[in-house]
């Protein structure tokens with residue numbers, strides 16, 4: 253009772269909400285001057301969290317203070333403009349603000365009856381996404397944690413459908429003794445796709461791997477004969493080069509054979525929203541399922557993956573759930589389109605970001621990420637570095653004139669703190685990977701990045 257009284261008082265006084273708002277606003281105003289990767293001293297101070305589970309309750313003030321004092325300085329400043337690692341976007345201000353409100357709503361997004369507002373916004377987002385990506389009318393969307401889960405949901409739908417065509421109900425009969433599905437993928441599918449295939453019972457040795465070209469792009473002439481037992485895995489946006497497969501020619505062939513085509517478009521599918529870049533996604537509408545993230549290119553807060561599937565029956569049946577207490581509605585019940593049951597109402601933030609930007613704003617954001625990548629590539633090329641990929645989207649792959657030098661340069665840049673980017677291996681050689689994903693990156697950020705490259709190069713020459 254004491255505890256409940258204390259919590260009611262916290263709600264009533266609102267003090268902790270003012271306190272946390274102050275912390276968050278202070279963080280947002282400082283994030284641009286923070287190191288892109290936290291300094292060691294700040295990481296060491298994380299030991300403040302290394303404590304035993306307290307026996308007694310403390311004040312909310314103390315909890316929030318500890319987070320701000322020790323957590324904030326140890327964060328990776330990817331919400332600023334100088335983070336070029338992985339394919340990590342920032343958050344649009346409207347997305348952050350919406351997340352605060354939706355936290356107060358605390359909606360379980362699983363069913364219409366647990367959150368009509370989330371169900372409504374899922375439907376709206378579904379329609380808007382279909383319009384942006386120009387997908388068939390019958391396409392349905394599930395809102396999941398990220399593209400890994402979106403790939404999983406799509407491949408479960410594909411597995412269900414491809415087995416059904418061979419008179420096998422995987423829900424009832426399982427995989428033991430099931431007919432064969434031919435899985436065809438190119439050597440550049442994302443690691444999360446490989447993981448998904450193993451999770452759903454398709455080991456890597458059973459997959460027909462196809463070679464991609466130097467850019468990591470699959471061309472139609474590499475395709476084997478396809479048939480209606482095939483699941484073909486394509487990619488919009490290679491995580492290293494940003495390359496897009498040759499969708500139009502590949503999908504025409506796949507459609508003729510009635511093969512199921514899935515496109516992993518975690519960050520690249522958004523090219524469809526840019527007039528300048530939509531040539532890259534030409535033909536995607538001929539596929540059967542797609543996976544995409546809000547939290548990369550669109551700069552929504554995290555926890556925003558979307559699975560899109562043309563065959564609603566296959567998806568809903570594959571992801572079926574039943575239980576006597578579940579009440580389905582005649583509206584949209586989000587859990588039917590996801591592996592989850594209780595689920596975050598993540599469509600709220602996705603909706604807010606799309607509503608805020610509008611069609612033109614999304615076009616501008618996506619095109620801007622591309623321009624940033626082009627500008628960085630040009631300036632690094634001027635320094636004498638080699639850009640090994642065609643900068644078709646937001647990724648830049650850079651090499652110095654020896655592998656050793658490339659590796660040293662990567663370490664130098666990562667240690668600098670003021671920017672962060674990753675290293676990778678591309679077709680057997682070391683490379684530096686620059687991912688332009690933040691709405692915030694401006695010419696001053698680009699200058700800091702390029703100056704650091706220059707400094708790193710000259711240091712290496714001296715040593």
Ligand SMILES: *Cc1c(COP(=O)(O)O)cnc(C)c1O
Pocket residue numbers: 339397398399400401442444445489490491516517518519545557
């Ligand atoms: C990031 C990424 C994924 C995984 O998405 P998550 O949102 O991290 O789960 C899958 N495929 C590609 C091409 C990616 O870039």
